[in-house]
Amino acid sequence: MSFEPDTLVYNEAGLIPAIAQDSETGEVLMMAWMNAESVRRTLESGRVTYWSRSRQAFWVKGESSGHVQELVEFRFDCDKDCVLVTVRQTGPACHTNRRSCFYTAVRDGEEVELMAPEH
């Protein structure tokens, strides 16, 4: 069955959450948002392309930082309302220069920092 980006389920702002996972380590790197055109561009270009809610613009991940995400596989879930992209991540995924945005854990009620910024 041929895939049509418009058949995914977008929220009232026309967006769908997209989880990026490292294709080799399995690490969850970040979550950001896509619209139908971001989905289309991601699939066509092989460069993961989000929609920046703050800038209200397409966001080719790494376009300014060089920390690009090369698409390995594009998946969506049973309800078609969430995307999972497995990627080859160049450099850190997080804008804080950490490998993953999920660098804070809660242990025994305390916030614990799991990784330091890369240099």
Add this chain to the structure above:
Amino acid sequence: MSFEPDTLVYNEAGLIPAIAQDSETGEVLMMAWMNAESVRRTLESGRVTYWSRSRQAFWVKGESSGHVQELVEFRFDCDKDCVLVTVRQTGPACHTNRRSCFYTAVRDGEEVELMAPEH
């Protein structure tokens, strides 16, 4: 620093996306939503507890199906607007009886089913 569920960033409906990842295999299992009270209950009980948008009720994962998620680690991202729970998943995570909700990939423009329902 002590963690307060209210310091996470919730959307206009009071919800935050929560990604569940298998703590052993690294597989991304599902994405659902939590409110501040779900976050509190998840941390206190060790049973991952979402907020069901369709039922408008707390959803202790596996409460009816038995496919529970035992919390291994609770993390949140740099913007505090997304949660990642690593879990020990009993049985399939997906309501279709598949291990993960992300069982459909897009390859060469075609939808490809990656895994079958478990029995």
